[in-house]
Amino acid sequence: MAPSNWRTYLVTQESLSSGRSTVEIVREAIDGGIDAVQLREKDTDTRWRYELGLELRELTAAAGVDLIVNDRVDVATAIDADGVHVGQSDLPVAIARDLLGPDAIVGCSTSTVEQAERAEADGADYLGVGTIYGTTSKDDAVEKDGVGPKRVAEIADAVSIPIVGIGGVTADNAGPVAEAGAAGVAVISEITTATDPSRATARLAAAVESGKSPESGEPTNE
Amino acid sequence: MAPSNWRTYLVTQESLSSGRSTVEIVREAIDGGIDAVQLREKDTDTRWRYELGLELRELTAAAGVDLIVNDRVDVATAIDADGVHVGQSDLPVAIARDLLGPDAIVGCSTSTVEQAERAEADGADYLGVGTIYGTTSKDDAVEKDGVGPKRVAEIADAVSIPIVGIGGVTADNAGPVAEAGAAGVAVISEITTATDPSRATARLAAAVESGKSPESGEPTNE
Structure with missing residues (x-):
């Protein structure tokens, strides 16, 4: 699937998965219709991530879901x-x-128009733009208070590659991110800490869809 | 240079270099006759290590010194x-x-005969064996008290690839490591914290040489 078709993008972190394994979370996210999964798992050793990655590759390949490595x-x-x-x-x-x-997909985290233009020029296929609303789960977030959907719109205006909004995004606030021009949204805790990760994924996808066509779907928050 | 010819092997860590840069330490180690340099730099970001690596590649290539990445x-x-x-x-x-x-050199850290045999079977070109004497600079050291030169001898007996002894090794205790069958020794702080890293490198090389031919050189500590 091309990044322009990604609506929902799960960034994995077993330590933030309420005692469940990343494999379990990914399985449920796939059931809920996730489009892309990023193997991240900060502060774990390489061997562990490699072995987890082999498992995730099997699961995602069988489901036609893209797998990206941080x-x-x-x-x-x-x-x-x-x-x-x-x-x-x-x-x-x-x-x-x-x-x-x-042929590989290369994505890049950007928080400014300048970084976005540079990443596109250097050959990125998509941008992770954020932190949108601020977040506590991404330790290296560039701007704690969030750049907001407005920055998504500015970057979408400046580049032609798809944007995934990340940082503090939930089903309740994803609409404006999509409305601002993001192809989709990326989350950690919105899915990994959800009681029902499958349902959380589906809700997120619906929020993105409604943000893309606000007239035809649920009303957005703005 | 083949790993079997390595006598001295520097593992870099700028945070343990007494306020000096890794580039400065490597430059001095090269002056002192270092045979191999490993870019390690735990707890630094990838971009920083990549950029440092480009600098080290230039320095080491000009000197005919092998560069290995952790x-x-x-x-x-x-x-x-x-x-x-x-x-x-x-x-x-x-x-x-x-x-x-x-054609690339692949090395593997091992502390037991079983791990060493496995690494050789899997295609390793050399083994880093340790922790020899215990060390505080290698956070993930497997055995804090050190496996000693005896383990080097056991592993040298079990495999045919060269061994580099690592962990707590200094010019004062490197001799027995070489005498036990190591091709050379790897150090961090013995070189990175030395007042004169070049001289520290040369002393270490001399200690290894004397360990290899105890009858013809300086007396070893054992």
């Missing part, structure tokens, strides 16, 4: 992921692209 | 390093070998 191009290659997601402190987009080749 | 196969490829060093919690040796190809 930061590690080598792990992405080793588990045959669809691509990699790099932040401003990871390998440069151009290097990730060189290592992975033209 | 854990990250992708960074090793991106900076054109000679190889990678993986621990028991990193990517498996066989995967690193697959990703890097047959």
Whole structure:
């Protein structure tokens, strides 16, 4: 699936999954219609992430869901992921692209128009834009207070690659992010801490859809 | 240079370099005759290590010194390093070998004969054996009290790939490690915290040489 078709994007973190395994959360998110999964799992060792990645690859491939690896191009290659997601402190987009080749998906975290334009020029396929509303689960969030849907609109205006809004996004506030021009939204805790991760995924997708066509769906919060 | 010819091996850690940069330490170690440098720099971000790696590649290539990257196969490829060093919690040796190809150097940290035999079977070119004497600078050291030169001898007996002893090694205690069958020794603080890193490197090399031929050199400590 092309990133432009992603509505919902789960970033995994077993330590924030209310005692459940990431495999269990991903399985439920797939049931709820997740479009992309990013293997992140900050502060865990490489071997553990590699082995988890092999499991997630099996699950996501069977479901036609894209699997992206945070930061590690080598792990992405080793588990045959669809691509990699790099932040401003990871390998440069151009290097990730060189290592992975033209067919892989390369995404980049950006919080400003300047970073977004640079990432697009360097060969990124999509942008993770945020922190939208501020968040506590992403330790390296650039702006704690959130850049808001307004920044999504500014970046969408400046680049032609799809945007995934991230940071503090929930089913209740995803609509304005999509309305501002994001293809979809990425979340950790909205799905990983949900009592019913499958339902949380479906609700998030519905919120994105209604944000894209506010006249035909549920009313958005703005 | 083949790992069997390594006498001294510097593992970098700028945070343990007494306020000096890793580039400065490596430059001095090269002056002192270092044989191999491992870019490690635990707890720093990928971009920083990548950029440092580009600098170290330039310095080491000009001096004919091997450059190895800890854990990250992708960074090793991106900076054109000679190889990678993986621990028991990193990517498996066989995967690193697959990703890097047959010509790259792949090393593996081992503390037992079983791990050593497995690493050799999986395609490792050399082993980092330790912790020899215990150390405080390697947070993930497997055995705090040290396995001693005796374990080096046991592993040297079990495998045919070269061994580098690591963990608590200094010029004063390197001799017995070489005498036990190690090709060389790896250090962090013995070089990075030395007032004169160049001289520290040369002293370490002399200690290894005297351990290899105890009858012809300085007396060892045992």
